[in-house]
Amino acid sequence: MTVAREPGFPYEFECKRSGNCCAIPGGFVRVTDAERCAIAAHLNLSEIAFASRYLQPDGVHLKEGFGNRCTFLQDGAHAGCGIYPVRPHKCREWPFWPEILTDDRLQQLVQRTCPGIRAIDEGS
Ligand code: SF4
Secondary structure (H helix, E strand, C coil): CCCECCCCCCEEECCCCCCHHHCCCCCCCECCHHHHHHHHHHCCCCHHHHHHHHECCCCCEECECHHHCECCEECCCCCEECCHHHCCHHHHHCCCCHHHHHCHHHHHHHHHHCCCEEECCCCC
């Protein structure tokens, strides 16, 4: 695993496979039309079948499983994503979402949630 940094963020990130980012209370994953097609194809499902099994009634958010877990989270000592090659953009961008830069509470929540985040020392 490589350590990632993005301009403006006060931390760096190296995934520890906790799965915590896929089980944030109140969190949700929105999928675009293109992502919905790609995930359905990856699962060898029609779009209608995919939507009925894995999307909320609004048709754009993934269903949640037990305990706020994403329906595709494969939990365990080394958690993983069941659709990793076609996971949504929002998941790929973790923990460097633009809205984090303007929302202190969200930034604190993200930093508490993810064991792969480490504050960057000034001057490093
Ligand atoms: S789609 Fe995969 S990466 Fe995204 S929240 Fe669900 S399990 Fe996590």
